[in-house]
Amino acid sequence: MSDQEIVKHTKKAFGIWSNPNTPLWHKIKDFALEVFIIVFAVSLSIWFHNRAEHHNEQHQVRTFLLGLRQDIKGDITDVHEIQGFYRDYGVWYSYMSRFDKSIPPEPDSLKKALSMIAASASLAPHSSRFNGFLSAGKILNIESDSLTQHILSYYQEDLVAMKGSQEGWINLHNQLRNYLSDNVKTFGDDKAAWEVLTTPKAKYLTTTLVPWQQLLDRYQTVIDHGNLIIAEINEMYPDAK
Numbered sequence: 001m002s003d004q005e006i007v008k009h010t011k012k013a014f015g016i017w018s019n020p021n022t023p024l025w026h027k028i029k030d031f032a033l034e035v036f037i038i039v040f041a042v043s044l045s046i047w048f049h050n051r052a053e054h055h056n057e058q059h060q061v062r063t064f065l066l067g068l069r070q071d072i073k074g075d076i077t078d079v080h081e082i083q084g085f086y087r088d089y090g091v092w093y094s095y096m097s098r099f100d101k102s103i104p105p106e107p108d109s110l111k112k113a114l115s116m117i118a119a120s121a122s123l124a125p126h127s128s129r130f131n132g133f134l135s136a137g138k139i140l141n142i143e144s145d146s147l148t149q150h151i152l153s154y155y156q157e158d159l160v161a162m163k164g165s166q167e168g169w170i171n172l173h174n175q176l177r178n179y180l181s182d183n184v185k186t187f188g189d190d191k192a193a194w195e196v197l198t199t200p201k202a203k204y205l206t207t208t209l210v211p212w213q214q215l216l217d218r219y220q221t222v223i224d225h226g227n228l229i230i231a232e233i234n235e236m237y238p239d240a241k
Contacts, residue, residue: 057141064133065142066240068151069233071126072226075159078123079219085121086211086219092116096206101198110190117177122166123222130155147232154225162218169215176205 092113099105133139142148179202186192196202234241
């Protein structure tokens with residue numbers, strides 16, 4: 001019922017009392033009928049409005065979750081690649097931590113080891129979509145409490161913990177780079193770099209840079225929890241796999 005019809009019935013309800021020729025009981029009956037019509041019309045209008053609003057909210061949720069699924073897939077792909085880098089770091093930093101001034105290294109192995117110091121890898125999560133949805137206050141529109149909790153944990157706990165470990169490792173990595181840059185006598189000379197890497201500080205840094213288990217576990221947590229969220233989204237929208 002339109003607003004005009006509601007106004008019409010409201011006027012009619014109050015106009016009932018102005019007719020002196022209508023019996024009181026008939027006025028009460030007619031008035032009650034008009035009030036019922038108005039209440040029913042308003043309730044029905046509210047129901048349709050709420051239904052339309054809910055439909056729109058869930059359309060936004062679907063768009064968000066399907067986009068988030070792609071974001072998390074991107075994170076997982078990046079982490080798999082980073083895990084490969086860290087496996088190499090483990091091999092080469094273990095190798096460098098054993099450098100001894102009395103045992104010259106094999107030139108090709110030394111060159112490869114030095115190239116690892118020059119390289120770096122870190123995860124930059126795809127989080128702008130999540131941050132935007134969260135800041136807009138729409139995250140609770142997701143009807144699955146389990147999925148909501150997993151998404152919040154992934155972005156606000158798993159990635160934060162991973163970032164902390166990652167930044168700790170990168171800080172040490174940069175310290176080694178800077179130490180080499182400050183102390184090598186001849187830039188571009190692998191042997192000169194090796195001599196610096198045999199010093200106590202360099203050996204401490206190379207030993208510490210063998211990726212620690214906490215860092216590796218936190219990368220794996222991102223993969224495991226990311227796959228869990230993807231599976232829940234797939235279950236929610238089986239038509240959009």
